[in-house]
Structure formats: structure tokens, C-alpha cells
Amino acid sequence: MIRFVGLRLLMAVPTLVLVTLAVFVMMRLVPSDPASVMLGEQVTGEMVARVRQSMGLDQPLPRQYLLWIGDLLQGDLGRSISNNQPVLPTILDRFRISAPIVIVAVTLAALIAVPLGLLTAWRQGSACDVSTVATSTLLPSLPSFWLGLMILLVFGLKLGWFPVLGMVGAIGGGWAVLSAIAMPVLTLLLIEIGAILQMTRPSAVEVLRQDYITHARAKGLSEAVVLRRHAFPDAFAPTWTLIDLILGALLGGIAVVETVFTIPGLGRLPVQAIFERDYPVVQGCILLIALT
């Protein structure tokens, strides 16, 4: 067992090396030089050379890579070019903003979609099943940013239930925070419900056909007990991996939702950084998300 785990971990090393190498090469391929970006337009070549030296950009490439990996292993991702803040704490700050939205949305989506999947599989072909299947086909074809804009339009502007400016006004805590994240959570929730339902319903249909379900029924157990005790755990099992995947994808894909609701979260960080040509931040974000 230990040998197996060790081997698997060893197999991950080349992948990790490749990922870091890819990120490194990508950033070195960028046409403009971070040193001249940092200094702006009106500088002498001498100043650029000095900054390049202080950033270690005058070293040969393989040495630069090793230095970067060395810093990386010590948890140092460098400093942002635009505001000179260390990258790792910046990322963690942003994560603290995005995490509640993602976690609340995925948890709620699982709480709704998993029982619903089981229920619709149990009463296959009923009106409830048909409408659920139709919805779960429609939802994934909704682009999340458009759904977000529509929710913003209806609940934020027309009905005025939630603050339009997102997290900007949510300093108070408690209710203020809740109402600030309500619209982004709703957006993600709807998207995720569609995705999870597409997974749970077929797997529940499969489980309900198994012999042990028939056996449980033959024992005279009530339908409720059969569903809760016997069908639910098995139908739910494959969903765990999916929820895992969704959490990962959300941290990458939440960028659009955060842009819609102007939330300064983790998803928007790399996008902003690309616009500002803030390469250490881009590098750090891509690396972190690629590794998780």
C-alpha cells in the first residue's frame, strides 16, 4: 500500500515539473519585459538594466528557473509589479472573498440536486421528472455571465432586492454580506444544479435497478427507507467526485461571475493581472490553480 502511494506520488513529480516549466516558459515568451513594464515609458536603458538585475532577469534562463523554483518551495511567489505586494498573501486574501460564494453555492446545489435526482429517478416519467430533466438540459446551456447579468437586471435593478455594487458596500457583516453575495450565489447555484442533476439522475436510475434494491423492497421495507438507506448512499457516491471537480472548476471559472457582480475575488485576479501585465501575479495564479 505504502509502495503504491509512493509510486503514485513519484509519478506526479514529472507532471509538476512540466506544469511549472510550462508556466515559466509561458511568462518568458511574453513580448514585453517586466522591467520596462514596471518602469513605464520614459526611462533610460541603464535604469532598465538595474531593475532587470534586481529582479534576476539578467541571469541565464535555466538559472532563473531554478531560482524561481527555489523561492516557490519556500512559499515565495514574488511580488506584484503593479502594487509591490507579495503575491501569495494577495491570492489568499482574494481566496477569502471567493471561497464563501463557491462553497455556499456548491453546498446548496448538492443539497437540492442530489435528492431531486433520486426523486426523479424513483418516479421516472412523471411530470416532476420530465420538467426536471428539461430544466437540467436548459441550465447548462445558459452562459453563466449572461445568467448573472439577467439576475442582476431583475433582482438588482428592477426589483431592487439586492445591492447592485456587489461587495463594495458589504462592510457591515452579517445581513449586508449575505445580501451582497446572494446574486452571485444564485447564479452559480443554478449552473451547478444543472451540472449535478445530469450526473445524479442517471446514477440513481442505475442504482434503483440493482437487485439489492428489489431485495430491500421484498423484505417489506417502506419506500422511504429503501430510498434513504439503500439507494441514497450509492446514488450519491459518484457525485462526490463531481462536486470535487466542480469546486476546482469554479475557482477557475468564477472569473466571469465575479466580473459581472464586480467582486474583487480570486477569479478576477489573473484577468486583471493580465490587463496590467502583472506577470508575477499571473504566474502565481496559474500555478496555484493548476496544482490544485
Next chain:
Amino acid sequence: MSAIFRGSGRIGLAGWIGGALAFAVIAVAAFGPWLAPYDPMALDLRARLSAPYLDHLLGTGEFGRDILSRLIFGARVSIFVALSTVAVALVIGVGFGVLTGFVRAWTDRIIGIFNDALLAFPGLLLALGVMAVAGASAGAMVLALGLAFASAVLRVTRSAVLSQRAREFVEASRVMGNSEALTMWRHVLPNALAPLIVLATSMFGWVILAESALSFLGLGVPPPAPSWGNMLAAARPYIQDAPWLIVLPGLCIQATLLGVNLLGDALRDLLDPRMRT
């Protein structure tokens, strides 16, 4: 070809609706220049943000550009990007998939490691990275998304090849003295076609979604060229005064995605009964 079309043999109503929707969007994209009432880039500053009326059936944008024409040309961008991306992904994915599935040994290992590294990158982030390097353009996006989706094609091709290569007819082709390449092309690949067609259809939908998302973020097709994603981004400040600017491009994206998804599901049922739900 009969091997491809085993299965239930029926497409069903949802499949027809999906096919019709997808076909309509492709037709609009193909005949766009003849359908559009105005030049999608033409400015008309006197008619800024006008609501839909007879002159401009779907209203005008923030610089007085005709929205209907921009939507039609946006379809061209989306379809062009989606088709080229799927082509890039198929060429790369099938090429390396066949190589790893057939040659095995070290090649398989090494490509596997590369593929794992590729899979570790979320598609959107890979695209972000490529955009950072190459700048935002349709070409860079095709390359980025094509690479991102190639790994899925590679996996499907590899597993299809692995399941076919031990079959008797493949063995027979070799015994007859055919080269490996010919055997591959004539006998193995045609049998891997069904899952690839299904994958290509759903990829088409993912790419349209990814393209509009990237353009929305300002990292895809650069304005003023019209794309559904960047039209949404441009309309954001006017959400209160001109909501149709937000509603319409979204409806276009959704209709296209719905069509492609329904068609994809129907094709999956038709071509591969085992994957049916």
C-alpha cells in the same frame, strides 16, 4: 459506415429540434453578409442606444451600430472559432491518441505525462495564459482552446484504439502484410469514429461558451469586431437604460448552445447506445 450507425437508429424529437437550431445558426453565419441589413461596424452617433424600431429592428448599441447586423456577424465569429478549434483539437488529439494507443511503451508514457500536465490546467486558464503571451485575438484563442480540448480527444482516441487493436480484423490486416499506418487508417480509426463524433459535437458547444466567456472578459475577440461575448461586455454599463443589449446576445448564445447540446445528446444515443442515460 454501417458500424458507425449501429444503435437505436432514431434521432427523436429533441435531436431534430437541436439539429434545426444548430443548422439555422450555421446558415446565418454562412450567409451573414447577405442577411445583415447594415455594416456591423458602421457608426451612427445620432442613433445611439435607440430601442428596437423599424429602421433598426433590434435597436442600436452604444455607438449607434445596428444590433441585428452585429448579432449576425457575431454568429460568424462564434461558428468560425468553434469550427477551427474543434479542428485543431481533433488533429492534435487524434494524432497523439493514435500514436500512444498503437505504439505504447515509452511514447505512451511521455505523452501521458504531457497530457496530465495539460489536464491540470483548467481550459480557461490555459487560454488566459496564451492570451497573455500572444495578445487577444481570434487566432490565439483558437490555438489556446484547441490545445485545452485536445487532451480530451487524446484520451478518447487512445482508449478506442486500445480496445480495437487486439481485435482479429486488426491482426488479420497485419498478417496480410499491411503496414502499421495502413492498418491504423483503414481498420482501427473508422471504429473509433463514433465516440469522436459525439465528443466533437459537445466540444463545439463548450468552445462557443468558452469563446463568449473569454470575449466577455476582454480576452477574446477584441472590439470593435462583433462577438456575442464582447457585445455583452460592452452593453454592461447600459444595463438599466438599454436592457435589450444584454438580453439579445445572451439569447443567441443560449439558442446555439441548446441546439448543439440537444444534437450532441441525440447523436450520443444514436451512435453509442451504451452511453445512453
